[in-house]
Amino acid sequence: MLRTNPAFLHFMEQFTASAPESEAVAIKTFAPNTRLIQQGDTISYVYIIREGITKCYLEEDNGKDYIFEFLGKGEITGELEGIKKEKCLCNIEAITSVTAYAIPHRLFAWLLINNTTFNRLLLEELAVRIRQTCIRTSYQQLYPVEYALLRLLALEAAQDIVIPKKDMAAYLGITIRSFNRTLKELRAKNILDPQGLNIDLSRKQLEEILRRFEEM
Amino acid sequence: MLRTNPAFLHFMEQFTASAPESEAVAIKTFAPNTRLIQQGDTISYVYIIREGITKCYLEEDNGKDYIFEFLGKGEITGELEGIKKEKCLCNIEAITSVTAYAIPHRLFAWLLINNTTFNRLLLEELAVRIRQTCIRTSYQQLYPVEYALLRLLALEAAQDIVIPKKDMAAYLGITIRSFNRTLKELRAKNILDPQGLNIDLSRKQLEEILRRFEEM
DNA sequence: TATAAAACGGGACATTTGTCCCACCCCTTT
DNA sequence: AAAGGGGTGGGACAAATGTCCCGTTTTATA
Numbered sequence A, B: 001m002l003r004t005n006p007a008f009l010h011f012m013e014q015f016t017a018s019a020p021e022s023e024a025v026a027i028k029t030f031a032p033n034t035r036l037i038q039q040g041d042t043i044s045y046v047y048i049i050r051e052g053i054t055k056c057y058l059e060e061d062n063g064k065d066y067i068f069e070f071l072g073k074g075e076i077t078g079e080l081e082g083i084k085k086e087k088c089l090c091n092i093e094a095i096t097s098v099t100a101y102a103i104p105h106r107l108f109a110w111l112l113i114n115n116t117t118f119n120r121l122l123l124e125e126l127a128v129r130i131r132q133t134c135i136r137t138s139y140q141q142l143y144p145v146e147y148a149l150l151r152l153l154a155l156e157a158a159q160d161i162v163i164p165k166k167d168m169a170a171y172l173g174i175t176i177r178s179f180n181r182t183l184k185e186l187r188a189k190n191i192l193d194p195q196g197l198n199i200d201l202s203r204k205q206l207e208e209i210l211r212r213f214e215e216m
Numbered sequence C: 001t002a003t004a005a006a007a008c009g010g011g012a013c014a015t016t017t018g019t020c021c022c023a024c025c026c027c028t029t030t
Numbered sequence D: 001a002a003a004g005g006g007g008t009g010g011g012a013c014a015a016a017t018g019t020c021c022c023g024t025t026t027t028a029t030a
Helices: A008-017 A019-025 A079-083 A104-112 A116-140 A145-158 A165-172 A178-187 A203-214 B008-018 B020-024 B079-081 B105-114 B116-142 B146-157 B165-170 B175-187 B203-214
Strands: A028-029 A035-038 A045-051 A054-059 A065-071 A092-095 A098-104 B026-030 B035-037 B043-053 B055-061 B066-071 B091-094 B098-104
Touching: A008 A019, A008 A045, A008 A116, A028 A035, A035 B043, A045 A079, A045 A104, A045 B035, A054 B079, A054 B116, A065 A092, A065 A116, A065 A165, A065 B116, A079 A104, A092 A116, A098 A104, A104 A116, A116 A145, A116 B055, A116 B066, A116 B079, A145 A165, A145 A178, A165 A178, B008 B020, B008 B043, B020 B105, B026 B035, B026 B165, B043 B079, B066 B116, B066 B165, B079 B105, B079 B116, B098 B105, B105 B116, B116 B146, B146 B165, B146 B175, B165 B175
Parallel strands: none
Antiparallel strands: A028 A098, A035 A092, A045 A098, A054 A065, A054 A092, B026 B098, B035 B091, B043 B098, B055 B066, B055 B091
């Protein structure tokens, strides 16, 4: 759910600390609820998140939003546009306060060609993203919302973060109404079986889930 | 819907024709309904489709299938597993008769490092795939099935291919029953407005859609 | 503190989608 | 020709989800 990429972050720290080319890399700051990237715009930077949490989402013409993923430390964004010069696919909006490395397209292209490590990191990142997306989409299409919601709550607690309710709903592709309803039903049934969710949870995390669950 | 990548195909033709390393590349043939890749398996080849159409899908524990995409000429598959050594995410099954270049992982890794063109082609392919997936997922989650179905029919006709009904349903993430029902409703309403679908259609394609639509 | 404005939860109903099942058609086999 | 099997379309009902709306709570502001 909240993706991170420590290896990428580490690379950027090294790179900005030592490489002469890295002068071009700026560090930008974004306040909560402001956008790093705006859907439809043409941009000239690729960002790598240094600190904070963002949401990556698409706004459809009918006013509905669909959140693809939450991007945290070390995640790259704007890379699709950096690879193929097209308009931005989706919005990247800061949920918490965010700082990010801003890599100009020119440098990005240079890195891809001349820095094997960087190239490799990006390749792996894209591969992971595709894999995760596939798993999630399929899961959400083929299982009842109930399961997906439970799983999402578990992930949220496991990562010890708080995501606004409306964002969770948008992530599941449902309305807040449905979200609330399902939540209520789960509570009524008193079913909370993280064992069946295929997520590793410590005892502490499990308690955390239960606590949040009651309070929501 | 049916993805192709002429540039990738062209590269492979050139490469197998001239490069000495390409000895390792075999051409494999697959009969309709057989699998190039089996979900959960460990493989040692990356495939690039030379001819034919395949479907890339995930089978969930509850017996349902979700089709991510239909891969045709020049599309690569098994690349996620080639980049990160993990078990196969999904099934790749031949719909028509298929021939494909089979690239051993060792050569694949070598190409990524030593052949800038290949590296670039893969990067672009992954980028396109992510983009397309995002667009589609969002569309399917946030619009009524009716729209998605209409759009799918249009795409199918525009590319002049035939996809079995059950595969179309699996692509939309719905049951055949729902598929049939929606189809019937559309026919009853006699609504078929490809203008609103954001797909470029020639007059001939439009007629083709209408024809198929009536016959289904 | 009082009051308006905005966010929130959930009831009631409408719509959409899934499940179950049966009738029909087209094969094949005997 | 008769019987059986597999695939297909759709009716009837159940379940899930969305839409509309209202009363309550929270927040902001004078």
